[in-house]
Amino acid sequence: MSENKKAEKIAGIKGMNDLLPDDAPLWELFENTVQSVLKSYGFQQIRTPIVESTPLFARGLGAVTDVVEKEMYSFEDSMNGDKLTLRPEGTAGVVRAAIEHNLVYDGPRRLWYTGPMFRHERPQRGRYRQFHQVGAEALGFSGPDIDAELIMMCQRLWDDLGLQNVRLELNSIGDAAERAQHRAALVTYFEQHLDILDAEAQRRLHTNPLRILDTKNPAMQEMVNGAPKLLDYLGEESLAHFEGVQKILRHNSIPFTINTRLVRGLDYYNRTVFEWVTDELGAQGTVCAGGRYDSLFGIFGGKPTPSCGFAMGIERLLELMKINGDLHKPALCDVYLVHQGDAGQVQSMVLGERLRDAGLDVVLHCATAAGAGSFKSQMKKADGSGAAYAVIIGEDEASNNTVSIKAMRADDVENNQVNVPFDTAVDYLVDQIAGVEDADHCCDDPTHIHIHH
Structure with missing residues (x-):
């Protein structure tokens, strides 16, 4: 390079942000508070690799999901040809590790993780291509009590962080047979309204009709509101489990709203699903999502293991902390x-x-x-x-x-x-x-x- 020629600047990758020193204390406060709350409930930390085998996510998330079809950073290892992916979420890696290392061999485990995730989305406020999550996974527990405990743990975290205007939405999506009945009813219903379905909904009609219920298209809202409700197809055991969760939350003064349109597009989810949402972050209103996934161990080749967990987006919660909290810049030193x-x-x-x-x-x-x-x-x-x-x-x-x-x-x-x-x-x-x-x-x-x- 010529001595007189100025080197070209290299910018960071769009949607993958630097954590600058002035922001570090807020991250540390959040991370320390999370660790303290999770430890108080007996959760142990697990750290899984950022890179996993691509089939792990294709099998766990489903080949027809947006994450697998459009958003994953996948590549072939030039050394040996392995198909690898930067993790788009944390649950699959935790379950893979639990199976590989026999973590639930001698009884259930409460585990938590934190770290970066990667999805090739259009960057916007609260949504980035490299984003960070905290997640908790309760492996080997079958009752409604662990579902409620996870929710109560989130409430304690919001309180300790000084967050306000975060509300809980709750639903049950039943078991596989119940969902199959509901799915058939959904397809029949949507087929009667093909003229209203947009292109995305028509594409999902026979592959993932539940996701149509999540549509943000105003032209479809009235039609979707009239769609068959999954709660109407739940059997006795699923209803009892759902009532058990609600009973514990009521006794612990945790307010919630039952949202019958709250679903999961992945087959391994069952029964309890929940989201913590806010109106203070614009379109990116969900700050934490969770639910029960009793089938995932079996999908990954492990022994069937009832499990429940959640994941929360750190960047979105930090935005809420800035809105809700009186945050003073800490001293650099004493x-x-x-x-x-x-x-x-x-x-x-x-x-x-x-x-x-x-x-x-x-x-x-x-x-x-x-x-x-x-x-x-x-x-x-x-x-x-x-x-x-x-x-x-x-x-x-x-x-x-x-x-x-x-x-x-x-x-x-x-x-x-x-x-x-x-x-x-x-x-x-x-x-x-x-x-x-x-x-x-x-x-x-x-x-x-x-x-x-």
């Missing part, structure tokens, strides 16, 4: 070290390590291409860091073996500076910062970000 001269720099680096040993977060001012910077410019950086205290070690402090400590968040910052011996600086700062944190904890708010040590 202490910012300002120094001048060689001796001051050396003393600052020694003190910085001692403060970190004591559990504090410390930023040391380091030189840039423009130099070390004046006291004034360093103090401006200290203020911008959000640090509670700036520790100043100039030539006078270094020669006297002292430090100057300035409280950056005090009401009277100008007159809130003390000199202490170098060897007592750590104890002084630990005591001061512990006092501030104790005061913060008296008025804890889940939507505020605190730094704990």
Whole structure:
């Protein structure tokens, strides 16, 4: 390349976003809250690969679904010809791992996962080509109690995150034989209204008629509202299971609405299905979707294992947190070290390590291409860091073996500076910062970000 020719910039891939440092604290708050809530219900984390065998998703999701037909990032491994796919969802990988490693051999398991998923969709608010999910899978449980527990766990998470205006929609899609009866009735009904069906609905009529119920086409709404209801085809066991879920939710004061049009287009789902939805995110209103999938283990060649789970979109929930919460930008550090001269720099680096040993977060001012910077410019950086205290070690402090400590968040910052011996600086700062944190904890708010040590 010619020395005078400027290198062309390479942009990120559309719909695959960078997580920038200013957004990281919000992600950390969400992830820490999720981990705490899931642990409180006995769920253990599982991590599966981002790349799986393509047949895993083709078999699990179905060859005629939009995900498999249009949205998967699939490729052939140039080394051995294997057909591979970037995972579009998490449940298939978890079930594959559970079968492969005999995870339910000695009893049911509560598992959870988090990580990136990939779908080639048109990027828009709350919908990206690389997006992130948290999911929970309860494997080996057959009763309505685990279905209700998963829903209650979501409610606890919304409460802990300070989310409002998230509502629960619930339905039962029965078992395979009941769905087959309903499906036949649906096809007959839709065939009587072929003139109203759009091209997408006509394509799905004989392959996946349930998905027609999900249509957003205004011209089809009235016709779809009159379609046969699956609840009318449920047998005694399915109805009892559904009533069991509702009973537990009522006893725990979890409000819900029964949405008879809430379905799943995949054959392995059965009985309970649910979604948490909001009106605050435009068209992308679903923030969490779940349900029972008792057939999936068998589809993947494993021993039949009743299971239930959910997945939630992290980006959508973070959008809700920004709307609902009073989120304060957290401090970058507890202490910012300002120094001048060689001796001051050396003393600052020694003190910085001692403060970190004591559990504090410390930023040391380091030189840039423009130099070390004046006291004034360093103090401006200290203020911008959000640090509670700036520790100043100039030539006078270094020669006297002292430090100057300035409280950056005090009401009277100008007159809130003390000199202490170098060897007592750590104890002084630990005591001061512990006092501030104790005061913060008296008025804890889940939507505020605190730094704990």
